[in-house]
Amino acid sequence: MANLAELVAAAAAPDRDAALAQGRADELRRLALGAGVDVVGIAPASRWDDFVPPGARPYDILPGAKSVVVVGVRGPSAGAWLSPDHRLIEMNGYDFANDRVIHLVADHIEHEYGYQAIQAPGLPVGGHQPAFSMMLAAVLAGLGTRSFAANIVLNPQYGLLYYSACLTTLELPADPMLAQDVCPHPMCVQVYKAGGRTPCQAACPSDDGGCLHGTIGPDNRIASTYYDRERCVSRAMNFGINSFQKAMEQIANEDDAERRRMMIHSDFFTRSASAIAFYKESVAQCFECMRVCPIGRAERKLK
Numbered sequence: 001m002a003n004l005a006e007l008v009a010a011a012a013a014p015d016r017d018a019a020l021a022q023g024r025a026d027e028l029r030r031l032a033l034g035a036g037v038d039v040v041g042i043a044p045a046s047r048w049d050d051f052v053p054p055g056a057r058p059y060d061i062l063p064g065a066k067s068v069v070v071v072g073v074r075g076p077s078a079g080a081w082l083s084p085d086h087r088l089i090e091m092n093g094y095d096f097a098n099d100r101v102i103h104l105v106a107d108h109i110e111h112e113y114g115y116q117a118i119q120a121p122g123l124p125v126g127g128h129q130p131a132f133s134m135m136l137a138a139v140l141a142g143l144g145t146r147s148f149a150a151n152i153v154l155n156p157q158y159g160l161l162y163y164s165a166c167l168t169t170l171e172l173p174a175d176p177m178l179a180q181d182v183c184p185h186p187m188c189v190q191v192y193k194a195g196g197r198t199p200c201q202a203a204c205p206s207d208d209g210g211c212l213h214g215t216i217g218p219d220n221r222i223a224s225t226y227y228d229r230e231r232c233v234s235r236a237m238n239f240g241i242n243s244f245q246k247a248m249e250q251i252a253n254e255d256d257a258e259r260r261r262m263m264i265h266s267d268f269f270t271r272s273a274s275a276i277a278f279y280k281e282s283v284a285q286c287f288e289c290m291r292v293c294p295i296g297r298a299e300r301k302l303k
């Protein structure tokens with residue numbers, strides 16, 4: 001039979017475990033924020049069950065996964081948003097702060113707490129289909145909601161962010177998902193009611209050569225969205241692995257030696273080769289739908 005001290009200790013154990021888990025969550029948050037990301041959110045792995053089929057859940061990548069830590073970081077600087085030359089807002093990756101910091105988070109969990117951790121795969125392995133959706137991870141970790149603009153997940157404070165995630169067998173207290181949609185902003189609802197388009201839809205209208213369309217319901221929430229991803233990719237992601245492969249095929253099939261020489265020395269091929277060589281693929285070259293978005297604009301107002 002257990003003595004009184006053992007009974008008291010057993011009763012206090014859940015509180016101790018909860019306090020330990022909370023302390024670790026706080027420590028991971030401090031670590032990530034201190035290393036340069038703007039936001040951190042934590043979701044239980046079970047949240048994916050309602051949104052993705054078996055094969056795309058955290059447990060399918062890391063057996064026994066209990067939690068997903070998601071970090072987000074701003075892309076273009078405030079100054080880049082302001083430049084009158086819109087080409088200068090181009091973003092290069094894959095060594096964003098979110099990717100660097102998520103490695104720190106994974107290492108900390110393994111080395112300090114003794115639980116398994118893995119950086120969620122961020123690169124597409126089949127066309128444009130990633131093995132793990134960072135957008136869904138951001139939503140499930142309470143960091144944002146999807147928008148009319150290319151389905152981009154908007155954070156209520158910063159707007160557009162770049163996300164990375166760490167899957168772990170460590171059980172951590174979860175953050176709630178956002179109760180309120182970030183998009184459409186009230187100003188966008190007014191613009192839509194007056195002219196039938198939100199600002200982002202007007203910047204890139206699907207019926208006039210662009211990619212976006214959508215409707216707002218009587219409750220002022222998103223009722224339907226349309227996003228022409230293929231058209232967007234052809235404008236927003238032109239330089240990198242895909243463009244290198246495309247150009248190589250064209251060059252290899254070109255019989256005319258002079259034309260082949262021109263293709264090899266063209267700006268297009270030079271930039272594509274540069275993106276490969278420095279592993280700095282240009283991941284985004286068009287921000288026009290985000291440029292007109294009011295979410296996060298206050299954060300870009302600097303001296």
Ligand code: SF4
Binds near residue numbers: 210231233236288
């Ligand atoms: S990124 Fe550019 S092309 Fe793509 S939806 Fe936004 S404005 Fe349109």
Ligand code: SF4
Binds near residue numbers: 182184199200294295
């Ligand atoms: S401009 Fe921004 S907030 Fe407004 S509808 Fe488009 S994505 Fe949503």
